Amino acid sequence: MELNILITTAPFGNGHKMVATALKNAFTNKGYYNVSVVDVFTEAHPRITETIKKAYIKSYEFGDAYSLLYYGTEKLVDKKVMDVYRNFGFRKLNQIALEFKPDIIINTFPILASLKIKNSSGENIPVFNIVTDFYVHKLWLSEEIDKFYIATNELQEELRKMNIPIEKTVVTGIPVRDAFEEMENLNNIFKKYRFIKSKKIVLINAGAFGVLKDIKKVCVDLCSHNNIQVAVVCGNNKELKAQLDSLDYRNLKVFGFTEDIHELYKISTCMITKSGGITLSEALAVQLPLIIFKPVPGQEKENALYFEKKGAAFIANNSNEIVNRTLDLICNHTILNAMRKNMKKIYNKSSSEIIVDDVVKNIESL
Template sequence: MLKRNSKVLILTAKYGNGHVQVAKTLENKCKELGFEKVIVCNLYSESFPVFSEITQYLYLKSFSIGKQFYRLFYYGVDKIYNKRMMNLYFKMGHKRLHEIVKAEQPDMIINTFPMIVVPEYRRKTGTMIPTFNVLTDFCLHRIWIHENIDKYYVATNNVKEKLIQLGIHPDRVKVTGIPIRSQFEEDLNKQDIFKKYDLDPNKKTLLIMAGAHGVLKNVKELCHSFISKSEDIQTVVVCGNNTPLKENLEPLARSYPNQFKVLSYVERVDELYRITSCMITKPGGITLTEATALGVPVVLFKPVPGQEKENAHFFEDNQAAIIVNQIEDIAEEVHKLLSDEKKLTSMRENIKKLHVPKSADLIIEDMLKEAAFIRNKQLMAGSVNY
């Protein structure tokens, strides 16, 4: 029987922060449950550091100048999925993976990024390690799918149905939501949060997550338009590690201290989510999951082609988000939303319906059962090997 004091290998990649955040959340949960060892590996960075750095840079550029190229990759890869051009991707990281497996002998492998090398490693070597994919978006890309993945953990029934349509047995897919930090499950006093950030509880709060790549252009002009149109709205901009943006906005914060706040990286961003009336953000899988946990209506500006566009349309279809594609329309749409309490309430309720509580617990508990079942089958068949 597979026990909690087993070893787990979590593989991830830094193409956006979502995959790494999910890996970290699952790592923390495994440690909390008493796993003997948890190895988190950015397989591509460890295998091909220069190539990985270049491709990560190109990925970030896809949010600005490279949108058409990313669209071609994301929507075009299905056409080459089983052809020669994918062979390189199948092999990437094979050597490093083999080294880790031999050295650590993990009892199971978790992918938070679609690494085909892992199931391909099983196919080519016969090394049978229970392997699981944790999908990090509200949509499905075929590159996640492989016959040697033992189970898939997905955000919604919609994603599960798509997997089933592509030939995956229903028993190999579980709807668990996307794992997020445990702080989003806590109960906090809102009045304490308003006081901490020096915000007025009697005003509506607009939160702009501006630090991420590709969220907004002309942030300063946009914030000024919010300030000038209504004194009943207070705007908070989180710049993350974007220091130039924060420095650019600080004069505005000094001029309007009661209407505008600018912050750099915020460790407990969940606190701001709890007191915001609505949020302007990019439609990354983790950010949207965090919004579902705390019932935050979201405004999504011009989603880039690929998973973020698919995420955005899913939330819009569920009346939990508004998509705005023109920068000149965003101020008007946000003001319209903030003045419509009925719509805000409806969006809060709709986005909360998309949340699956304690996702990390559900995933790890189910993986333990699945891995134990797989191991028992292998023992009975006499086929366990590393």
């Protein structure tokens, strides 16, 4: 059966696009080649979206502001004031749908305009949502959504309490790139990056925009320990990379944006990171213990609290806590092993494949 599959995404962080790409690859691997990934926000209103994107990144520096935005929109989700958001990108999405003729729309970001898109017979096109965090913001929810793919059993119970029928929810985990689940020769990775296998590696993931603060101080403190090697991924933050390169420590390696970040995950002892849903899912895939730095109130905080509750991460609120938590963790094999076991318990393997199989099954039954 041939299917036209439209996957929508957004430019607010790299996570949504990574999920969309992982899903497209999974469809292709199953023989479904008519898959289109569309950044609806950028396609519809590029200038406005760029402004929103900058404000979104900036708001992370002011936790209270982002908290108001995040939880405030939850309170307004049923109000008329949200009609602007519900209609955002509708014209462009409808135009794309008229040309592409999708049999299904899959959202990796809560794009409510997708619910209004109709096929040539005037019927609503089925809409499935892939929730990309370990918490469900109410913008993801609507009785009109045909299916929700979610990260945990706890979320399934939360959605049930919010009157989403259990048959509309599937616990699949959050899709990650296949590379995180593939077996690799770790000796070759150690050689590639010139890391000493007998020493611990602390990975610092600054995120796609390099928003992790106090990295320089953390690097200086950790690099003072000869038994520790530090790898920092700066993402697109060239200024941060230059700043850390200037430290010139022998046991510090600094990277910009890297496609092969999965290799660093696989050889690291633990990772210091922000708590985006995709990053956490990638860590789960390789059972990489986490120190989560000062999560911003909103989805980051909700994600971090879930991981802490499950014994898969520690939360640190300043640079001293980061260093102390990291040193305590890498020196305690019992805690490290316990965290790895806890991560294995909550990880759902082959999420993309499970979602693709379920999507196809649902479309065949419609």
